Amino acid sequence: MKKKKTLSLLLSLIMLFSLILAGCSGQNSSGSAEDSGGKVTLKFWSFWGSETRRPVIEKMIDDYNKSQDKVVVKHTFVPWGDIWTKNLAAVAAGNPADVVVTDINDVSHRAKNNQSTDLSQYFDDNMKDRFYPHLWETVLYDGKPYAAPFNTDTRLLYYNKKAFKEAGLDPNKPPTTWKELEEYAKKLDVKKGSTYERIGFYPLWGGYGAPSWMRNADEGKNFLEGNKIAIDTPAKADALSWLADWKKRYGKKTIEKWDAEFANGQTNPFVAEKVAMYTDTGTFYTQIRDSGKDLDFGVAPIPAYKEGGRNWSDGGGFVLEVPKGSKHPKEAADFIKYMTDVKAQKYWAEKNYDNVANKEAAESAAKGMDGQEKMVYQASIDNLKDTQLAPIPIQYPDFMSRINPQIDAVMLGKAKAKDALKKAEADVKKIKRK
Known part of the structure; x- marks a missing residue:
């Protein structure tokens, strides 16, 4: 009997001691025990x-x-x-x-x-x-x-100052508008026969894609501004047509060949001095720095759609x-x-x-x-x-899946920009809003 009482007393003391320790451990501000x-x-x-x-x-x-x-x-x-x-x-x-x-x-x-x-x-x-x-x-x-x-x-325009000098362009005056961008690119192109040895600029190489150029043209407006849809707009249609024209000028085979050449990402066309102007983020500088080449280059804002416009960029x-x-x-x-x-x-x-x-x-x-x-x-x-920035709208979370196929159709020459964006806007409106 004494052994049972002693054991019972011992267990009680252990439990009491455990409770005391738990109390001493305190509570954090969320009400859970501290670690x-x-x-x-x-x-x-x-x-x-x-x-x-x-x-x-x-x-x-x-x-x-x-x-x-x-x-x-x-x-x-x-x-x-x-x-x-x-x-x-x-x-x-x-x-x-x-x-x-x-x-x-x-x-x-x-x-x-x-x-x-x-x-x-x-x-x-x-x-x-x-x-x-x-x-x-x-x-x-x-x-x-x-x-x-x-x-x-944020996206910037990188440009090769050496190439600018060779083309007779002022290396301290990068293009400020889309019109100048086209003019500079033509002067910077180096072509022998039917082969390009250097391309002045191609807008879909680098970190500034078709949606970015379309927003740049449309005063920085996203495809969806709050609850308002802004896909089928004159400025965005003009921008998409402009992008397709660049591909036509260089030719589908040229773009595909260059895409394949630099697809592995081990060599960058701007760092290799095969492209004279290029869009990318500020951190792209580290690729230039680490390439081992002494590249003479400058940076500038993304050119504005028109004279006097803002240099809209994406981030x-x-x-x-x-x-x-x-x-x-x-x-x-x-x-x-x-x-x-x-x-x-x-x-x-x-x-x-x-x-x-x-x-x-x-x-x-x-x-x-x-x-x-x-x-x-x-x-x-x-x-x-x-x-x-381009926050994903709550009402239309997968809206880009309706827009991208239409952009691709225009770039492949299968649709006109105005018709494609009209369809894209109609398709987005069909999405069940959350």
């Missing part, structure tokens, strides 16, 4: 796993972990593409990461579908002032932020988001604030030669550069004022 060691552990997912970017993001995380004693962030690399599906699956299962890197153009979709966290209760009113306005606007849903912009990009980017169901949303928001503040953003910009969302950090990074590096980076910053 071992008295610190909250945040799960952070990104697709930055390359030998250049992974050390940078992990150094930033390490700096954050050392900057305070309440939270420890653990980074998990999830491959590009997989991260989107894995994130949504984890949200559905109720076990998501606490912070995830994801695309800026579909923030509103995840917010609407209750897959991300409203961060307005954690961000103060000054948070938006950190960022370029067009980036901040994209992370809002019903006027509230559901993410914070992290990095971005994208990534955000830091707190998936719905995170056990530590307040701590996650604090980590996001650190990662989008000046110090961290400047470090990312300098180490990766990447456009960051924080305005002050971007300007500060540019001041520490020189030569071509500074020229391109500053041009990228300046270009953001004329850069449009």
Whole structure:
């Protein structure tokens, strides 16, 4: 009997001691128990796993972990593409990461579908002032932020100054309009017999596709502006016809031959000095820098549709988001604030030669550069004022699947631009709106 009483007393003491320990461990701000060691552990997912970017993001995380004693962030690399599906699956299962890197153009979709966290209760009113306005606007849903912009990009016109001199063009005066772009390209072409040795410019090579040129012509208007459809417009039809004319001028066989030659991506036509003018992001400079060639080049805004028009460009980017169901949303928001503040953003910009969302950090990074590096980076910053993003409309999430076939039909010579865009707009209107 005494043994049973002693055992019972011992078990009671163990249970009491366990409860005391649990109470001492405390609660985090979300109401869940703190992790071992008295610190909250945040799960952070990104697709930055390359030998250049992974050390940078992990150094930033390490700096954050050392900057305070309440939270420890653990980074998990999830491959590009997989991260989107894995994130949504984890949200559905109720076990998501606490912070995830994801695309800026579909923030509103995840917010609407209750897959991300409203961060307005954690961000103060000054948070938006950190960022370029067009980036901040994209992370809002019903006027509230559901993410914070992290990095971005913009398209520029790169031009070969040596080729300009050979063609009798001023190397310090790049084309400013579409008309000048055509004129310059003809002078920069080098053709022997029926074979082109150098092509002055082809608008669909590089990082500025047909939809971008169409928006450039139409005063920067996207195919869908809010609830308004703007696909079948005179300016967009003119732009699409203009693109088809470029292909006709060089010839289908020439374009296909050059496409095949540079398809593997190992050699770039501009870096190889086979194309005199080329559109791409500011980060394209790193390809030029690392090619081992001493290329004399300049950068300029994308030429305007007409004299006096704006040099509309396109951009994208990534955000830091707190998936719905995170056990530590307040701590996650604090980590996001650190990662989008000046110090961290400047470090990312300098180490990766990447456009960051924080305005002050971007300007500060540019001041520490020189030569071509500074020229391109500053041009990228300046270009953001004329850069449009293309957020995916909630009402028409797959609208481009209705537009792209019509663009292709025009480029293949199977349809007129006006007829193709009229059909594209009709097809988009048939989409069942969400």
